[in-house]
Amino acid sequence: MQRFLSICLYIFLVILSACSSKVVSSKVSSSGTSNSKTSHKKLDKIYEEDLSQYLPKYKKLNEAGDTLSDDKNKSKKAYLTEEPMHINKKLDAILDTISVRNKGVRYANGFRIQIYVGNDRKAADDAKIYTYQTYPEIFPYLSYQQPIYKVKIGDFLNRMDAERYFVNIKESYPSAMILPDRVEIKRGILVK
Structure with a gap:
C-alpha cells in the first residue's frame, strides 16, 4: 500500500511540474541590464542601414511640366517635346537587320x-x-x-x-x- 501511495505521489508531482510556468533566468551585467536586452541592441545596430541609395530616382516635375534640376538655369522641357526613348540601341540595330533580311525573302x-x-x-x-x-x-x-x-x-x-x-x-x-x-x-x- 505504501508503494502504491509513493507511485501516486510521484505521478502527481510530474503532472504538477508539467503544468507549472517555466521561468527563464537572465544574467544581470555589471551595468544593471540583462544580457538579452544588450544583444537586441546589438542586432538593432546591425540592421540599421540607410537603404535610400538603392531606391529608384525619378525626375521631379513642377506644375508647368518642366523637369526640376539641381541647376535652375538648366531646366528641360516636359516629356512631350523630348525625342522618343530607345530601350536599347542594340535591339534597334538587330530589328533593322531582321527587317532588311525579311524584305529579301520572296x-x-x-x-x-x-x-x-x-x-x-x-x-x-x-x-x-x-x-x-x-x-x-x-x-x-x-x-x-x-x-x-x-x-x-x-x-x-x-x-x-x-x-x-x-x-x-x-x-x-x-x-x-x-x-x-x-x-x-x-x-x-x-x-x-
Missing part, C-alpha cells in the same frame, strides 16, 4: 490547287485560260515533266484560303486537289 511554304494532270497540252492550256477568266486574282502555273503537264493555281499562304476556292473549282475539275507548295509571298497577300 517565297514561303504555302498551298496551291492542282486542277489538271495529263499529257494533253490543249487541255492544260484550257485549264489555264479557265483560271484567268474565272479567277483573275489567282495566278496559274503550268509545268511540264515529260510526258505530263500539270496546272496548279494560286499562291495561298494558309490552307483555309485555298479551301475557299477549292469548293468552287471542284465543280469544274473533279480531280482537283490542294497540295503544299512553295509560293510567292507578294501574290499570296493579294489573294482574298
Whole structure:
C-alpha cells in the first residue's frame, strides 16, 4: 500500500511540474541590464542601414511640366517635346537587320490547287485560260515533266484560303486537289 501511495505521489508531482510556468533566468551585467536586452541592441545596430541609395530616382516635375534640376538655369522641357526613348540601341540595330533580311525573302511554304494532270497540252492550256477568266486574282502555273503537264493555281499562304476556292473549282475539275507548295509571298497577300 505504501508503494502504491509513493507511485501516486510521484505521478502527481510530474503532472504538477508539467503544468507549472517555466521561468527563464537572465544574467544581470555589471551595468544593471540583462544580457538579452544588450544583444537586441546589438542586432538593432546591425540592421540599421540607410537603404535610400538603392531606391529608384525619378525626375521631379513642377506644375508647368518642366523637369526640376539641381541647376535652375538648366531646366528641360516636359516629356512631350523630348525625342522618343530607345530601350536599347542594340535591339534597334538587330530589328533593322531582321527587317532588311525579311524584305529579301520572296517565297514561303504555302498551298496551291492542282486542277489538271495529263499529257494533253490543249487541255492544260484550257485549264489555264479557265483560271484567268474565272479567277483573275489567282495566278496559274503550268509545268511540264515529260510526258505530263500539270496546272496548279494560286499562291495561298494558309490552307483555309485555298479551301475557299477549292469548293468552287471542284465543280469544274473533279480531280482537283490542294497540295503544299512553295509560293510567292507578294501574290499570296493579294489573294482574298
